[in-house]
Amino acid sequence: MIKVEGLTKRYGNLVALRDVSFEVAEGEVVGLLGPNGAGKTTAMRVLTGYLPATAGHVTIAGHALDREATAARRAVGYLPEVPPLYPEMRVADYVRYVAALNDVPRRERARKVEHALEVCGLEEVPGRVIRTLSKGFRQRVGLAQALVHDPPVLVLDEPTSGLDPVQISEIRALILSLSEERGRTIILSTHLLPEVEAICQRVMILAYGQMRLDSPLSEVHEQGTLEQVFLQKVEAAGAALGGGEARA
Numbered sequence: 666m667i668k669v670e671g672l673t674k675r676y677g678n679l680v681a682l683r684d685v686s687f688e689v690a691e692g693e694v695v696g697l698l699g700p701n702g703a704g705k706t707t708a709m710r711v712l713t714g715y716l717p718a719t720a721g722h723v724t725i726a727g728h729a730l731d732r733e734a735t736a737a738r739r740a741v742g743y744l745p746e747v748p749p750l751y752p753e754m755r756v757a758d759y760v761r762y763v764a765a766l767n768d769v770p771r772r773e774r775a776r777k778v779e780h781a782l783e784v785c786g787l788e789e790v791p792g793r794v795i796r797t798l799s800k801g802f803r804q805r806v807g808l809a810q811a812l813v814h815d816p817p818v819l820v821l822d823e824p825t826s827g828l829d830p831v832q833i834s835e836i837r838a839l840i841l842s843l844s845e846e847r848g849r850t851i852i853l854s855t856h857l858l859p860e861v862e863a864i865c866q867r868v869m870i871l872a873y874g875q876m877r878l879d880s881p882l883s884e885v886h887e888q889g890t891l892e893q894v895f896l897q898k899v900e901a902a903g904a905a906l907g908g909g910e911a912r913a
Contacts, residue, residue: 666691666818666850667712672721674707681707683874685721691817692848694841696861699871700899705854706746708871709822712852713743726817739767742816746823748807752796756787759795760809767814781813784846785839801832808839812849819843821853825860837863858891870895872902 667689674682710716723730726740825833870878877898
């Protein structure tokens with residue numbers, strides 16, 4: 666469902682991603698871990714077509730991002746770290762607006778908006794102005810806009826950032842339900858190890874712009890706790906960089 670080959674992204678002399686490759690199968694839920702500055706958000710933005718790659722290839726649901734950009738983007742629902750909300754709009758109006766932007770046919774729009782609101786637990790607040798909602802509910806609106814066009818792939822960047830423990834638990838449960846609802850493929854970027862433990866089947870670790878681990882969680886646990894393996898991979902990446910593995 667997602668295929669990434671030799672992905673590299675440069676910002677001038679800074680290499681944010683270097684020769685990153687991975688695949689995510691249909692229905693798989695994968696966590697992308699890494700310390701701050703590892704390249705996670707850059708990877709998410711390239712995957713969703715918001716940033717062009719410097720080199721490499723990305724294929725989403727069979728569509729090459731560099732040749733079939735529109736089709737590839739339509740196959741993805743994207744929740745950035747800061748949800749792209751219009752605070753003065755009402756919940757249902759905003760989700761309907763995003764549906765139109767994603768070319769959901771007019772005859773299907775009302776049904777898909779209603780479904781997105783229901784799935785995300787927003788059926789009781791469709792007329793509320795977004796700025797009046799709690800952060801947890803605003804995150805739900807962000808998820809609703811990501812899936813209103815019924816994409817087979819969801820890309821979530823720090824989906825529980827800034828939420829309290831109750832809200833975190835609710836959003837994690839919601840993400841799991843979205844993966845089960847229609848066998849969606851989900852890749853979520855986070856720096857929270859418990860997030861991956863709670864939601865994901867597989868973990869990838871980025872450090873200094875390079876993929877340092879790509880493994881099922883069950884195999885990671887054979888090496889130690891996720892925290893131990895994460896620290897080991899990040900420290901090894903830092904040592905390799907200090908030993909002459911130039912980033913740029």
